[in-house]
Amino acid sequence: MAAAKNKHAAGRDGGSVRHPPPPQQTLFPEDGVAVGDIQVPPLEPFAPIVMQWQKRAGRHHLPWQGTRDPYRIWLSEIMLQQTQVSAVIGYYQRFLERFPDIRSLAAASQDEVMPYWAGLGYYARARNLHRCAQEIIAHWNGSFPPTAEQISTLPGIGRSTAAAIAAFAYGERSPIMDGNVRRVFCRYFGIDGPTGKTSTEAELWETAERIVAAAPASLDMAAYTQGLMDLGATVCTRGMPDCAACPVNTHCIARQTGRQTELPVPRQKKAVPERHCSMLVLVREGQVLLEQRPSPGIWGGLWSLPQFDDAEALASACEAQGLPAANAQRMAGLLHVFTHFRLHIDPWLLQATVPVLQEAPAGKRWTPLDALDQAALPAPVRKILEGIVSTLR
DNA sequence: GACACGTGGAG
DNA sequence: TCTCCAAGTGT
Structure with missing residues (x-):
């Protein structure tokens, strides 16, 4: 000893x-x-x-x-x-x-x-x-x-x-x-x-x-x-x-x-890089379209909003699905801080007045706004959707 | 060895 | 606002 x-x-x-x-x-x-x-x-x-x-x-x-x-x-x-x-x-x-x-x-x-x-x-x-x-x-x-x-x-x-x-x-x-x-x-x-x-x-x-x-x-x-x-x-x-x-x-x-x-x-x-993205909040008949994140990767396995590099990419994806991107409203942006980068998120709200995407595409899912409590949402996505829900109310 | 991987509390 | 980092592990 x-x-x-x-x-x-x-x-x-x-x-x-x-x-x-x-x-x-x-x-x-x-x-x-x-x-x-x-x-x-x-x-x-x-x-x-x-x-x-x-x-x-x-x-x-x-x-x-x-x-x-x-x-x-x-x-x-x-x-x-x-x-x-x-x-x-x-x-x-x-x-x-x-x-x-x-x-x-x-x-x-x-x-x-x-x-x-x-x-x-x-x-x-x-x-x-x-x-x-x-x-x-x-x-x-x-x-x-x-x-x-x-x-x-x-x-x-x-x-x-x-x-x-x-x-x-x-x-x-x-x-x-x-x-x-x-x-x-x-x-x-x-x-x-x-x-x-x-x-x-x-x-x-x-x-x-x-x-x-x-x-x-x-x-x-x-x-x-x-x-x-x-x-x-x-x-x-x-x-x-x-x-x-x-x-x-x-x-x-x-x-x-x-x-x-x-x-x-x-x-x-080390310096923390900044990243930007746009997220689509597509609402139809009290439901919102969510997309499962790939794993491995950030938020892997969780259900997030459809994400795009910028507003243009979001708009063209909408148009490709027959959605009126011009009707999308820009919501308040937010900053989410990760360990290794900072993500600036611009959410866009699009309320469909006619039935759209009746069948959710592969990897996507329509989720009732009143069922978000039990959904596997990333923290900032939950924040965005809570704001939307209180707005629509 | 370097980097990816979340979120929130504390000072 | 900004920095630091908390009962770390996997690639």
Whole structure:
């Protein structure tokens, strides 16, 4: 154990954990901070302290807590990928009501599943979730594989999510690595490489493994795992961490060096391109024409408005179908921001007074305006249609 | 390693 | 308004 701890403390070739500067030197001479006072964080007590803190001061009443049902744990972990707790709670409860177990999910069609994910984002998660359910029914006799390594072979489940499921459902000692853990570790161990960089991520994973390896066999892995995330979410927060409330503050490198707001170091950001499109809101007899988005791709599997590069393309497509494009009214435009581009949307409302497109073309569907609640709409499309419905009323 | 993939909350 | 980024994974 001492060897492992020492190896970690010393930092490895190319790693960014720093050797403590020699004693008598000062890191910030103007502040008079004696570097000799800075201790390399000890590894062994970390996990037990976090575990005990979780039991005392962590979160215990989130909807997916208090169960060891892998299905519920899995669902929550997928929904929580890159998504804040507050956004997930409602979706989680509605989803479970409709699909209470893995068998009901596997038996459903993707079109039955997507409405329960619409608005949550990252729709490949829902498609993979559905595929995963069917795979578990078909190849794992309806129950989750017994180890994190096996769980991680399933669609939509990477190393961290697999570890979380195994830790919460089985108590397996596999570490997770998410935004919370990343922030806590970067600060506590003074890891200052850019997050996302391969070497930094490798160092973080290795740190996570060493902590678990150094912990006593009595460690409650579920509580430790939860505690790590609770710590990052409620104490070691991004903006202004509450170091006074932190159970591991004494050895935290960031706190000792006043670098709480510098760590973790974000990776450099790229310019976000702008895109434009026009969307057709074709209304006929209280119904609107929707078009299913191809997957993979943005909004894959959801039902959106027919989309065109610009107003001219929209108009010629209308005319080609015998629709009076000249009667289309331009509605208020809106800007929708994605991670990797910004989309300017110009919606055009066309109310057909005579029967048009009696049969919806392939990949399209007439949807009653009063059934949009249950439709799998992208967020901005829902916004557009809500505006239209209130206008027509 | 780079990029695709959503949405909304916080500061 | 604008930036950052949240219980990441797949290609």
